[in-house]
């Protein structure tokens with residue numbers, strides 16, 4: 001039987017192997033139950049939103065420093081048994097969709113990313129469904145990489161709608177949650193029924209491009225204490241903890 005000390009020595013001998021499922025400093029967000037599901041219409045007047053706390057999208061993962069008028073963002077989460085609901089309020093001075101094909105270089109257009117790990121397992125999710133990284137395009141499509149390693153349209157998982165209100169964009173999402181045994185192209189995938197006390201992995205990010213060939217900034221809701229800061233599309237260990245609660 002391995003003791004922790006022996007295991008630690010073995011890990012060190014393997015060369016900085018980090019066996020922990022999550023990076024240090026993950027956030028905990030408590031999402032309240034929505035007695036009445038928000039209407040996904042880009043308007044934030046639904047009663048459920050007033051019960052949830054704001055969380056900032058403020059960790060600069062890529063690109064130079066930027067002004068609040070260039071980008072700023074925050075979000076809230078609520079849930080029902082059927083879906084997870086997220087509202088994101090964004091300031092972005094220029095909306096830019098250079099690659100009109102949603103499956104081509106989608107991360108280099110303005111793009112809202114929603115990272116979800118149904119069981120908060122952490123770990124690799126690049127070519128599997130241990131977690132999903134929905135890249136929401138300005139035309140409300142949800143793109144992630146399928147188990148065949150190619151970009152795939154998962155828009156049937158996410159009802160998405162945004163509207164501009166003065167200087168801000170209100171972006172609402174209603175998301176079906178799937179376990180890691182999700183099978184691409186199968187008609188038999190069934191979303192999880194959500195319940196109070198469930199803990200999932202969640203991270204929100206925004207790719208801001210205002211007219212460049214490549215995205216100018218990539219800003220997320222979780223810190224990245226070490227390693228490449230843009231690796232959330234591979235590493236679910238960066239996601240924060242999302243706890244479903246009855247009320248805050």
Ligand SMILES: [Ca+2]
Pocket residue numbers: 038039040041042043044045046172
């Ligand atoms: Ca609404």
Ligand SMILES: [Ca+2]
Pocket residue numbers: 069070071092093094208209210
């Ligand atoms: Ca901008």
Ligand SMILES: [Ca+2]
Pocket residue numbers: 117118119120121122129130131180
């Ligand atoms: Ca997982």
Ligand SMILES: [Ca+2]
Pocket residue numbers: 092093094095096110208209210
């Ligand atoms: Ca932009």
